[in-house]
Amino acid sequence: MGKSNVIACINQKGGTGKSATAENLGIGLANEGKKVLLIDLDPQGSLTISLGYPQPDEIATTVTDIMNKIVTEKPISEGEGILHNSEGVDLLPANIELSGMEVGLVNTISRETVLREYIQSVRKNYDYVFIDCSPSLGMLTINAMAAADSLIIPLQPQYLSAKGLEQLLGTVRRVKRQINPKLRIEGILLTMVDSRTKDAREIADLVREAYGKSIKVFATEIPRSVRMSETSKAGKSIFAYDGKCKAAEAYRNLTREVLDNAEKRRKHQLEELR
Numbered sequence: 001m002g003k004s005n006v007i008a009c010i011n012q013k014g015g016t017g018k019s020a021t022a023e024n025l026g027i028g029l030a031n032e033g034k035k036v037l038l039i040d041l042d043p044q045g046s047l048t049i050s051l052g053y054p055q056p057d058e059i060a061t062t063v064t065d066i067m068n069k070i071v072t073e074k075p076i077s078e079g080e081g082i083l084h085n086s087e088g089v090d091l092l093p094a095n096i097e098l099s100g101m102e103v104g105l106v107n108t109i110s111r112e113t114v115l116r117e118y119i120q121s122v123r124k125n126y127d128y129v130f131i132d133c134s135p136s137l138g139m140l141t142i143n144a145m146a147a148a149d150s151l152i153i154p155l156q157p158q159y160l161s162a163k164g165l166e167q168l169l170g171t172v173r174r175v176k177r178q179i180n181p182k183l184r185i186e187g188i189l190l191t192m193v194d195s196r197t198k199d200a201r202e203i204a205d206l207v208r209e210a211y212g213k214s215i216k217v218f219a220t221e222i223p224r225s226v227r228m229s230e231t232s233k234a235g236k237s238i239f240a241y242d243g244k245c246k247a248a249e250a251y252r253n254l255t256r257e258v259l260d261n262a263e264k265r266r267k268h269q270l271e272e273l274r
Helices: 018-031 046-050 063-071 098-105 111-125 139-147 159-178 198-211 226-234 238-242 246-273
Strands: 005-009 036-041 090-092 128-133 150-155 184-190
Touching (some): 005 018, 005 139, 018 046, 018 128, 018 226, 036 111, 063 098, 063 111, 128 139, 159 198, 184 246, 226 238, 238 246
Parallel strands (some): 005 150, 036 090
């Protein structure tokens, strides 16, 4: 197995499809034979719930316990806290305890790199590690950016979410400068696109125009879909819930795009070594 890819799904605005993207892209890659770990880093536990654990507060060991062990320098046993999901991915779950962690980290030495330390210890077991971030730019999200190789930014084509993108990119630049110089943006992903409305089309085109030259905007767009909103209640991915719908097709295309990107980067690195 080569070097694993650590990707954080990030946007400080809520409801942009971060959890859905982490879940369906992760399972999409698992369907392609990749070993995938999903890390829920949102106290709301949306990713945990959508993977079929409707009562996150009853889960014995979560990402909070693991991060606490790193802070207090206690050993973590092999596979501790990791749940094996029936759709072929591993999950490090989260629940509301994580919101206390955010506050606790403020007084911790090297507080930005607690998650990175954990991921370094497990990444050898995976091809891909996805981190689902909470809708804020707080200490947990900074931890995700410090640990990640790259970021996927799910964005709804609406005026306000496009405006919030500037603030997010500013934070990314700061983290890159101060904590993680290798951090790059994997791509902006347009989600919940209602192609019937002129407004959504215009903003989608605007995002491609404004950022497309300096940042990759994925060719794949995730359509607005009733099926998608039903999946989290069902605790299944879109592939298991309705594999023939448009959203499932879109996530399959996105999976291929991410794999192609990785392949292009690998070739590029090999050429640079020659």
